[in-house]
Amino acid sequence: MNIEHIKQLSSRRKFIKLTSLGAAAIGLQQVGCKGGGKPAPAIEGLENVPEKQDAIKPWVPVSDRKIRVGLIGYGVCKFSAAFGFQDHPNVEVAAVSDLFPDRCAELAKVARCKKTYPSLEELVKDDSIEAVMISTDAPGHARHAIEALKHGKHVAINVPAVFGSLEEADRLLEAVKKSGLKYMMFETSCFHDDLYAMRQIYNAGGFGKLVYSEGEYWHYSEKGIDSYKGWRHGMPPQWYPTHSNAYYIGVTDGSFTEVSCLGMPSQMERYQKGQNRYNNPFATEIALFRTNEGGMARMSRSSDTPGFGGEIGRIRGQKGTYYGKYEGLEKVLPDLNRPPLPPGIEAGGHGGSHGRLMDEFVTAILQDRKPLIDVAVSLNMTVSGIVAHDSAMRGGEWMKIPQYKL
Amino acid sequence: MKKKALNQSSDRRKFIKLAGSGVAAMAIAQHFAIASGAHPSMKEGENRTGVQDASKVWVPVSDRKIRVGIVGYGASRFGAAFGFQNHPNVEVVAVSDLFPDRCAALAKACRCNKTYPSLEELVKDDNIEAVFCATDAASHAQHAIEVLKHGKHVAVAVPAVFGSIEEADRLLEAVKTSGLKYMMFETSCFHEDLYAMHQIYKSGGFGKLVYSEGEYYHPPNPDINAPKIGSYKGWRDGVPPQWYPTHSNAYYVGVTNGSFTEVTCLGMKSLREIYQPGNNRYKNPFASEIALFRTNEGGMARMAISWDTPGFGAEAGRIRGQKGSYYGKYEGLEKVLPDINRPPLPPGVEEGGHGGSHGRLMHEFITSIIQDRKPLVDIVMALNMTVSGIVAHASAMKDGELMKIPQYKF
Numbered sequence: 001m002n003i004e005h006i007k008q009l010s011s012r013r014k015f016i017k018l019t020s021l022g023a024a025a026i027g028l029q030q031v032g033c034k035g036g037g038k039p040a041p042a043i044e045g046l047e048n049v050p051e052k053q054d055a056i057k058p059w060v061p062v063s064d065r066k067i068r069v070g071l072i073g074y075g076v077c078k079f080s081a082a083f084g085f086q087d088h089p090n091v092e093v094a095a096v097s098d099l100f101p102d103r104c105a106e107l108a109k110v111a112r113c114k115k116t117y118p119s120l121e122e123l124v125k126d127d128s129i130e131a132v133m134i135s136t137d138a139p140g141h142a143r144h145a146i147e148a149l150k151h152g153k154h155v156a157i158n159v160p161a162v163f164g165s166l167e168e169a170d171r172l173l174e175a176v177k178k179s180g181l182k183y184m185m186f187e188t189s190c191f192h193d194d195l196y197a198m199r200q201i202y203n204a205g206g207f208g209k210l211v212y213s214e215g216e217y218w219h220y221s222e223k224g225i226d227s228y229k230g231w232r233h234g235m236p237p238q239w240y241p242t243h244s245n246a247y248y249i250g251v252t253d254g255s256f257t258e259v260s261c262l263g264m265p266s267q268m269e270r271y272q273k274g275q276n277r278y279n280n281p282f283a284t285e286i287a288l289f290r291t292n293e294g295g296m297a298r299m300s301r302s303s304d305t306p307g308f309g310g311e312i313g314r315i316r317g318q319k320g321t322y323y324g325k326y327e328g329l330e331k332v333l334p335d336l337n338r339p340p341l342p343p344g345i346e347a348g349g350h351g352g353s354h355g356r357l358m359d360e361f362v363t364a365i366l367q368d369r370k371p372l373i374d375v376a377v378s379l380n381m382t383v384s385g386i387v388a389h390d391s392a393m394r395g396g397e398w399m400k401i402p403q404y405k406l
Numbered sequence: 407m408k409k410k411a412l413n414q415s416s417d418r419r420k421f422i423k424l425a426g427s428g429v430a431a432m433a434i435a436q437h438f439a440i441a442s443g444a445h446p447s448m449k450e451g452e453n454r455t456g457v458q459d460a461s462k463v464w465v466p467v468s469d470r471k472i473r474v475g476i477v478g479y480g481a482s483r484f485g486a487a488f489g490f491q492n493h494p495n496v497e498v499v500a501v502s503d504l505f506p507d508r509c510a511a512l513a514k515a516c517r518c519n520k521t522y523p524s525l526e527e528l529v530k531d532d533n534i535e536a537v538f539c540a541t542d543a544a545s546h547a548q549h550a551i552e553v554l555k556h557g558k559h560v561a562v563a564v565p566a567v568f569g570s571i572e573e574a575d576r577l578l579e580a581v582k583t584s585g586l587k588y589m590m591f592e593t594s595c596f597h598e599d600l601y602a603m604h605q606i607y608k609s610g611g612f613g614k615l616v617y618s619e620g621e622y623y624h625p626p627n628p629d630i631n632a633p634k635i636g637s638y639k640g641w642r643d644g645v646p647p648q649w650y651p652t653h654s655n656a657y658y659v660g661v662t663n664g665s666f667t668e669v670t671c672l673g674m675k676s677l678r679e680i681y682q683p684g685n686n687r688y689k690n691p692f693a694s695e696i697a698l699f700r701t702n703e704g705g706m707a708r709m710a711i712s713w714d715t716p717g718f719g720a721e722a723g724r725i726r727g728q729k730g731s732y733y734g735k736y737e738g739l740e741k742v743l744p745d746i747n748r749p750p751l752p753p754g755v756e757e758g759g760h761g762g763s764h765g766r767l768m769h770e771f772i773t774s775i776i777q778d779r780k781p782l783v784d785i786v787m788a789l790n791m792t793v794s795g796i797v798a799h800a801s802a803m804k805d806g807e808l809m810k811i812p813q814y815k816f
Binding site for chain 1: 613614616617619623625628668672673674677694696698700704705706710712714715716717718724726727728729730731732733736737738739806808
């Protein structure tokens, strides 16, 4: 590392300090679950942290090819348009779809695309489409991804990868392997400023093994959030585990091997006996995981505790810790800046992750390489939560977690 | 209460009401963090530098002077660190340390002429009413029992017992039999935030606690050649982390006066020399242990101790209840909060270390004797805080086996 770079790093560190203060202050405001632009009111508490472009590195195009993308799903979060595919210089949005005609029309307008299909099943038959962004209901994710892969299309998809089913996970893994196509789950925490930095430092050896990690998704929701056919109503907290689990798995690309998880029966109506389809009494679940490095992780979800909310995490390694910043034995850190974005692409919501997730997916296709959050990482993040909920239903019994490899 | 004091207290109530509505406004706007790293309550040192909570004035409850003996002036020089020697209701009549030089230094620090060569000698002094034991952790229970047997109130540094559930039973019995005051000086209990949590909890502002977390992160000195923390006969060398659990466990037990009923705890084998096989008397391979507890309210708690992860250090915690959370401040459904200021201190008594807790712990102990009431951290709370950690370590040694925790009641 040359002196110039160290200087940059040091001014970068100052900059980070400033933005993280800014983020904390902005945390007091409340915008929708979407990135920039009009706030979508439905998911309260998920603010858009207006991220500055991490400006040191200029974006360099890797190709002038335009990938033909289909966008599917414009529901509560209006998510398929929230990642900026329609603005990427290497993307042409070729078609869009939503089951509801009004939403479908709005999505077409927002994505500046004329072609619409009444369903994902119809859209994937379009041979001119190379890749799809799937922002459908969580219970549909695995099936929809498999359907798109079967039709020869790369798949980007919102979290979680599968919904409460280990069989789905096996089928999805098999479908990705067989297809030879790109699969990427858009876990937003992976492009948080801090998690991205943790990952770079981890890869450079600045932590050694992680001894203890913790991640949390605190989101108080008094009445619940609307959802297609009500899938969110009374959902087991750890079936939506990727925002928190990313604070280990997204840092190391590792996995959880065992879990003991506890829940506390919620007082909220939708968690009472007979009030939800999942027979789930818990709105808060706290999981203690054993990691594949032999370390520990505590991953938490809570929807019934008012007050402080967050999608955040921290790590402690054998050689250093990361609590908003690195402190440890390593004196020289690698470049912690997140990748630059093409002109016109906003960093977007969830801590400036939206635009970067999309750009990573598009770039993985252009460069024919593994995307950051491939199917193995996605399943290790998602399935560990499903097993955690099982454990909570059995009073914290230790349970083994299936391991996924590509 | 004099009229002036009443006026003050009414002003104070207005202030709290205002502050409370501010909190409520923020709760509606939902304080929500994404990728902003450590939250307010995690800033290193944030909970450590206590500020004199200025709105309340100390009022003496008696002009009596309790005759106190102080034992122990070791690595932490704790015998003199709590300010007994400066309290208007205390006369330090004798001090002791096994090492003559330390004993002399302690006598000087406490402005006391009388010394004894050991605790066992000091407690025979009929002139002494109460003893503060700042001795080695391994002896805390035995020393407290010895003091109680000789008819003296006892305050003791943490932990209450050291790795032994039998000791806990003996200690509880000794306190019961004696009818005397026992208080463990767990410093977290007088952290500004924990004290506030305790007040708000009692007034119902949290409902039941759904999830609590506390941590004692004491990073190793990055300088590998730095001297280790000394301890009497080396009791600190390789000690199981969860045998020193009270700083973290206080963030549930000290808030609710409840207990943990079950635990599963994991450790990770440390790379450090002292934790290698055969290198410590405890056969302990762990310098980091993470415990997941079930609470007596049916909630959850994560209590963490780590001594081998360099970097961020803290004795801190946070709570989430059915009606609100406390992360550096209260946010929740309750609009009017109780008085959350810590008790005032007599003139000349410094609030001291560990987040302004030292002076307040000492003052609470003295006041409980004068008023003949239960001290804040009584034997039950002390054992519920300490023994749960001992069981946690046992669980970690069995790779996280779910274990029941004995419950202590008076």
